Amino acid sequence: DFSGFTSKKNEIKKDLWQNFKIDSLNTQYFDFDEPVIWSYAVGKLLEEIKNVFKDKKIVAQFHEWLAGAGLLYLKQNKIKVATVFTTHATILGRTMSFANEELYETFDKINPVEKAYDYGIQAKYLTEKQSTLNADVFTTVSEITAIEAEHLLGKKPDVLLPNGLDLNKFPTFEEASIKHRLYRERIKEFLMYYFFPYYSFDLDNTLFYFLCGRYEFRAKGIDIFIKALAKLNEKLKKENSNKTIVAFFWVPGNIRAIKTGLLENKTFFKDIKDAVDDNIGEIKNRVIYSIVSKKSITEKNIFDEDFLHENKKKVLKLMKKGDPELTTHDLQDEQNDSIIKSINKAGLLNKKEDRVKIVFYPIYLTGADRLLDLGYYECMQGSHLGVFPSYYEPWGYTPLEAAALGVSSVTTDLAGFGRYVNEKSVQTKNPGIFVLKRLGKKDDEVVEELANALY
Numbered sequence: 001d002f003s004g005f006t007s008k009k010n011e012i013k014k015d016l017w018q019n020f021k022i023d024s025l026n027t028q029y030f031d032f033d034e035p036v037i038w039s040y041a042v043g044k045l046l047e048e049i050k051n052v053f054k055d056k057k058i059v060a061q062f063h064e065w066l067a068g069a070g071l072l073y074l075k076q077n078k079i080k081v082a083t084v085f086t087t088h089a090t091i092l093g094r095t096m097s098f099a100n101e102e103l104y105e106t107f108d109k110i111n112p113v114e115k116a117y118d119y120g121i122q123a124k125y126l127t128e129k130q131s132t133l134n135a136d137v138f139t140t141v142s143e144i145t146a147i148e149a150e151h152l153l154g155k156k157p158d159v160l161l162p163n164g165l166d167l168n169k170f171p172t173f174e175e176a177s178i179k180h181r182l183y184r185e186r187i188k189e190f191l192m193y194y195f196f197p198y199y200s201f202d203l204d205n206t207l208f209y210f211l212c213g214r215y216e217f218r219a220k221g222i223d224i225f226i227k228a229l230a231k232l233n234e235k236l237k238k239e240n241s242n243k244t245i246v247a248f249f250w251v252p253g254n255i256r257a258i259k260t261g262l263l264e265n266k267t268f269f270k271d272i273k274d275a276v277d278d279n280i281g282e283i284k285n286r287v288i289y290s291i292v293s294k295k296s297i298t299e300k301n302i303f304d305e306d307f308l309h310e311n312k313k314k315v316l317k318l319m320k321k322g323d324p325e326l327t328t329h330d331l332q333d334e335q336n337d338s339i340i341k342s343i344n345k346a347g348l349l350n351k352k353e354d355r356v357k358i359v360f361y362p363i364y365l366t367g368a369d370r371l372l373d374l375g376y377y378e379c380m381q382g383s384h385l386g387v388f389p390s391y392y393e394p395w396g397y398t399p400l401e402a403a404a405l406g407v408s409s410v411t412t413d414l415a416g417f418g419r420y421v422n423e424k425s426v427q428t429k430n431p432g433i434f435v436l437k438r439l440g441k442k443d444d445e446v447v448e449e450l451a452n453a454l455y
C-alpha cells in the first residue's frame with residue numbers, strides 16, 4: 001500500500017528531473033504519476049531489504065518504464081542492488097505504430113526525443129531511456145525489439161529474453177486432436193444459426209480462420225488480413241470452388257449489445273435442436289432398424305409425420321431474407337468502425353456466392369457470452385488457422401499459443417516470435433508456422449503473399 005506516499009509526488013518528480021533530466025511537467029496522475037510513485041516506493045523498499053541483508057547479493061528486475069523510477073532511485077542513492085531493466089516494447093515505437101506512422105523505415109531519420117515531445121509522451125519515454133542507460137543489464141524480448149531499442153533508446157540490449165509458455169499447461173498432441181473435434185462442432189453449431197437462416201453451405205468442407213488480439217487496426221495487421229481475404233474470396237469464386245472459409249475477428253470493440261436478430265436465430269435454432277434431442281432415442285432406433293433390415297435410410301423411415309410437420313414450421317420461423325450480419329454485436333458508431341468499414345470496402349459482404357464469410361466477434365472470449373460460449377483457447381482449438389500479420393509485434397504470444405494448442409498460424413518477420421522461428425527453423429513448403437515477409441515490403445506485396453498462404 002503506497003497510498004500514503006502520494007504526497008511525495010512533486011518531490012519524486014523533482015528528483016527525477018535534477019538527477020536524470022526526466023521532464024514530467026503536466027503529466028496526469030493515473031497515466032504517469034501513480035506508477036512512478038509506486039515504483040519509487042519499491043526502490044525505497046529494496047533499500048531497506050538491502051540494509052537488513054547486508055551480506056546478500058540482491059538483484060532486482062524492473063519491467064517497463066512504469067517500474068523505472070525504482071531502478072533510478074537505487075542508482076541515484078548508490079544502493080548495492082544489481083538492476084536489470086526489461087522493455088517488452090518501447091513506448092515511442094508503440095505510439096508511432098498506433099498512429100500509423102512508418103517505424104522501421106524511419107529509424108535513421110527521426111530524433112526520438114523530439115518525436116516523444118510531439119506525441120506528448122516525453123515523461124514516459126525519458127523514464128524508459130534513463131532506465132535503459134542506467135541499468136546494470138538491459139534486456140528485451142526479441143531481436144526486432146532489440147533493433148527498435150537500439151535506435152530509439154540509444155543502447156543495444158545486453159541479453160535477449162524471449163517470451164515463452166509453460167507447456168505443462170497445454171494439451172498433448174492427442175488431447176489437442178480430440179479437443180479440436182469437440183470445439184469445432186461447437187463452432188459449427190454457432191455458424192448454423194448465424195448463416196443458415198439466410199443460406200447454407202457444406203460445413204464439412206469449411207475452414208475456420210481467425211485473428212484475435214487488441215483492436216490495433218494497423219499494428220496487428222487487421223488491414224492486411226481483410227485485404228488478403230478479399231483476394232482469396234475472388235480467387236475461390238473464379239474457380240467455382242466448393243470450399244468455404246469462415247474468418248473470425250475475435251477483437252474486442254466498442255459494443256452495445258448482441259444483435260437482436262442473432263439472438264432470435266439462436267432461439268429458433270435451439271427449438272429445432274431440442275425437438276431432435278427429445279426424440280433422439282426413437283430416431284436412433286429407426287436408423288439402426290433401417291441399416292439392419294437393409295432398407296434405404298429416408299426421411300419417412302427416420303421421422304414420423306408429426307415430427308416432420310412440426311419441425312417444418314420451426315424451420316420456416318428460422319428462415320430469413322437478406323444476408324447475414326458482418327458482426328455479432330451492435331457497435332457504437334458502427335458505420336465508422338475501422339474493421340466494418342474495411343470489410344465493406346473489400347466487398348466481403350457475406351453474400352451467398354462469397355466463398356469467404358466474415359464474423360466480427362467484438363467481445364472478450366470468456367466462455368459465457370451467450371453465443372459461442374467458448375473460451376479463448378477453446379476457440380483457437382476449434383479452428384484451423386490463426387492469422388497474425390502484425391506490423392508491430394515485439395513478441396507475439398498468439399501464434400506461439402496456437403502452436404502449443406496444435407493449430408497452424410501465420411506470423412511475420414516484424415514480430416519477435418516470427419523472427420525467432422526464422423532463426424530456429426527452416427520454412428518448408430507447408431510450415432505449421434508460416435512467417436510472412438513484411439520487413440521492407442510494401443503492403444500490396446504483403447497482401448499478395450498472405451492471400452497465397454491462405455489459399
